């Protein structure tokens with residue numbers, strides 16, 4: 362099977378490519394990635410002999426048309442993915458997340474290629490703290506940020522291309538991922554690399570916001586399950602019952618580093634900061650029999666800390682610039 366992975370040099374995409382190469386010897390993998398600040402070709406070094414990396418944008422229609430025409434399946438991870446960046450400059454979010462997804466949809470429509478669209482729980486907006494309420498496939502879309510609104514728009518494009526043109530597509534909306542190869546602008550790797558450098562973690566606002574953490578390997582095993590057994594035209598929510606407040610994440614990391622659990626700083630809150638995300642993944646579990654493997658969050662965090670300690674050359678080059686950007690916003 363010829364698989365085209367967009368955004369395969371980014372965090373979740375690179376882990377998806379590694380998992381695919383490891384578990385599916387019959388798959389021929391091509392990655393299409395623009396290698397933005399968030400993409401890193403060295404993330405694919407361990408599988409370089411099995412993967413073709415094409416450097417280019419999903420908004421480049423002739424390139425996309427050619428690569429899609431040579432594929433049996435497109436798994437679409439490529440996106441501008443960071444909420445904070447979308448508050449400073451939404452423009453690349455509109456280009457990549459909306460125009461890029463549109464460009465891919467036109468190509469899969471033309472060539473009749475199976476498409477899986479990777480999306481986020483953030484399309485549903487946020488939930489109050491301390492309620493049992495969770496997102497389901499029936500929850501109305503209500504995105505808060507430029508990032509999540511462009512992801513919501515891209516989901517709606519996929520749904521319309523399924524209904525109007527019979528495109529063979531599935532969609533998954535997943536909660537917050539953690540694990541190896543995550544860019545150090547994101548919450549967990551930012552604090553882990555701060556702690557490696559002896560710097561205090563930085564918590565936005567009071568730190569009471571809740572995210573529903575899932576290990577990236579579990580996200581990707583669910584994606585394969587949906588591709589192989591999911592119903593075309595359907596949306597599946599992916600989550601692993603990992604609700605944790607940001608404050609608890611920071612305290613656990615401080616403990617792992619043998620530091621005082623109160624040794625962190627509160628910094629300027631994110632504008633429009635979503636309070637809580639929580640996924641009800643019962644459809645995925647019941648209909649497709651999927652279960653997560655990483656059920657102990659602390660163990661998963663410990664493994665992630667080890668990975669960042671052992672792969673300092675992978676992240677060191679981006680650290681100073683990333684922190685300078687945050688410092689300019691008081692974060």
Ligand code: NAD
Nearest residue numbers: 368370371372373395396397399400418419439440442538
């Ligand atoms: P990431 O920012 O780490 O990686 C994105 C990749 O896309 C990078 O390699 C980048 O170079 C590439 N890219 C950006 N613009 C491109 C373009 N125009 N053409 C081709 N490639 C381009 O993001 P991630 O965290 O790995 O997220 C991957 C996908 O998963 C995104 O669609 C995101 O919305 C979704 N998602 C992420 C999470 C999470 O917790 N990180 C949770 C749910 C869903």
Ligand code: TDX
Nearest residue numbers: 442443444481483537546547548551563564565570607
């Ligand atoms: O330094 C920080 N301090 C802090 O308290 C950073 C970078 C973040 N935070 C908070 C903000 C969020 O409540 O931590 C939480 C997680 O922040 P991010 O890692 O930026 O993730 P989030 O905004 O929740 O979005 C992530 O999950 C859903 C991904 O970046 C998205 O791509 C995905 O769709």
